Amino acid sequence: MTAAALLIEGLSAPFGSAPGLEDLSFEVRSGERFVLVGASGAGKTTLLRAIAGLAPGTARRMEVAGHDVAPLPPERRDVVYLQQTPLLFPHLTVGGNVGFPLRVRKVARAEAAERVQQALSAVHLESFADRMPRTLSGGQRHRVALARAIVARPAVLLLDEPFASLDPSLRQEVREAVIAIQREYGPALVLVTHDLDEAGLLGDQVGVLLGRRLAQVDRPAQLFGKPASLEVARFLGIPNEVPGRVAEPGCFQSALGALRVSRTIPAGPAIALFRPEAVRITERGSMSAAVVELRHRVHQTTAIVDVGGTRLEVALGGTRPPAVRSLVQLTIDPDQIMTFPPP
Amino acid sequence: MALADPARRELKAVRWGLLAAALVASPVVAGVVYSAAAATGLAGFGPHGFSTDRLTRVLGEPAVWESLVWTIRTASLATLLASALAVLVAMTFRRSGRVDKLARTLAVLPLPVPHLVAATTAVLLLAQSGLLSRLGFAAGWLAGPADMPPLVYDRAGLGMVLTLAWKELPFLALVATTLLATRGAALEETARGLGAGPWDTFRLVTWPFLWRGLLPPVVAVLAFAAGSYEAAAMLAPSDPLALPLLTLERYTDPDLARRGDAFVLVLVGLMLTGAAVGLHEWVRYRTTELRG
């Protein structure tokens, strides 16, 4: 199953009457999960709908399981689009809803019933077939919509922020359902989310939609470790940003002094970015800093320090947090400093 | 002024609400009560003293049943026609382009036209010496006014059916287009996204949604059409008489004793209205859940 289930090359899709997405290209294989992230309004929904055929879009190539789908109406593309708020047909039972895609594909009654049960099992709703949608909870509706989306085994499944409106416990439930059904028979999954952690957890590949283009498409580890541009790095929320210049390869001059950096861009003005984890408080370090503030999060405490006017966020690991207003010594790991040309 | 606790406020609200509704409905209730009294001899014209004779007599008259059947049949045909057209208009012009918006505006435009105006136009248009007949003559299809099939004052009530349907269409079209514009579009898209073609989408998703939403207005419109006086007075035949006309005829009968008959018919009319209104609300109650 290494053939591309979904192949997009040069896709452009307008936002209403305004210019929209431009020249997007990516590929998703069967059984793979492609997670699309981007700011609100970036066009993630527009992209999914264009692939589904529900919104206008043009592309050099748009292929599903090897077939060109650009001229085809939505129902013939072998693609299923699941909206953020699942809309179940109110006049049909759960079984009727889940069986709908099979009914319109003229699948025989007996086989359809069996597949409906399979789909319901995959989302742990086996006994719900005769219930009416209005009697279901939010999470149950989500799962029914999921079952309905996969029962016809489309080659490509497009999920638009499937977990956004769910509480954390429900989110886990539906997330597991998504992974389970994909394991069942392996469609290519394109998932939209604004939660970066979720993208890292779920995605085999992550695509960052910024400024109407795909700024980067990479495995999560690559994306988080090596953002391709300043915009992507900023999008990822990397806090420590220091303007300066690359004096010579390996040396970055800034208000922090001269920093050793393992990999730099060519000499010239630059901006250095690094994570809180790149900075450590050490016995003897390359610079002194005053602790300004401590930030307590669920899984991590960081310290905001001031180095001669520049504020940095420092991860504290397991060590005891220093007192506010105390002086500390910092060491920055040259391997973890990224440099980018200024915008 | 201290605010009463929520439970008492709730009870107060319920009491005031139902009281208000009862106030508004009181004229009808008064009418029913009086008609029942007059029909059974407790009030009004004719012999006094409670008796169900008049009731049984009037309800046994074939003319009355003919009138009732004719009235309901005409109203039903008109409503069926208007409903079918309304669905057609709503489905054909459900997109958001300028053409669609124009079509929807045109469909709803005749909404405030008074019944009388619609009936007047119909008479002038459809009478045997009316404009349509003259067009037929000019086209050579008809040799004279007598050749024109009667569309007004005819037993089939065609002119009346057409006029009633014309008057009902804007309202039903408005409801249908609103339904489609709100949830209809989303449901349709969901179905298309799941692989349903245009016909299957309509058959399995859009139509079930539409008819459930249209049922209450259709019932209401049916009641209106059956009770319409203007259209009947100007377009309906004298045999069988439409129910409102029959009622009026008996009520203004020079024989005072027969005037009481009208109240039996009034009772029938008001009872049927009550049933229609009840059905209308009951259907709304049941389908609100489905429309979410």
Added chain:
Amino acid sequence: MSGVLSAGRIAGLLGLGLSALLPMVLLAIWSVGDRWFYPALWPSRLTAESWRTLLSGEGRLWAAGATSMLLAAGTGAIACIVALPVGRALARLDGWRGHLGAAMTFLPVAAPPVALATGLQFSFLSLGLGGRPIGVLLAHAVPAVAYVSLYFTGVFTGFDTRVEEEARSLGASAGQTFRFITLPLLRRPLAEGFALGFLISWAQMPLTLLIGGGAVRTLPIEVFAFVEAGQDRIAATGALVLLVPALVALAAARLAARGTEVAAL
């Protein structure tokens, strides 16, 4: 039905346009046609006589029009005043009670006017209201109040009462809240409610006929009389006069209501 301008859609558009505009055009022609007998497709003479008579304030149409205008305005006003609290009270009912309330309110609207008038005639007569304009006004008010009440129920269902609670918690009395907060918010619904009540009275015929007993001559009654008498030209003039304010009133109310989520009818 695929392309924007497919044959079916064009036919539909033409049909709708014809259906909507033809009556007005025809009535206009009829209102100025003199000696227009069968089988002529066009009047042999055009005359503005009906219009001149009307606009000079003479004749039955003018008198009837004035009567109708007064009655309709009165009905609109009564309907708004009564329906406002009624609608508000009804909006507070939930579930089956709400539907019960709506059904009761709907009764006077759905009841056949002939049946309604016949049922009410006796009480009106005994109150001395028969054959008098005030009686007709009250008779018109019955369905008008009901219809506008249903309308206001819709308005108040979507009404967020929290703005009033906010005003009260900021120190305003009930009266002040109503004057400064609620009433301004209700300006548009009140305009539309008035237009609805106006329209119900303006177009009403059987109630006027029965309660008014022929003594109160409104525009619909005169038009009806002229049609029965075969006086097509005057009838068409009257019908147009009946028609135009109806269209204008509703169009104005809808224009005023645009921007609010409440749409009547």
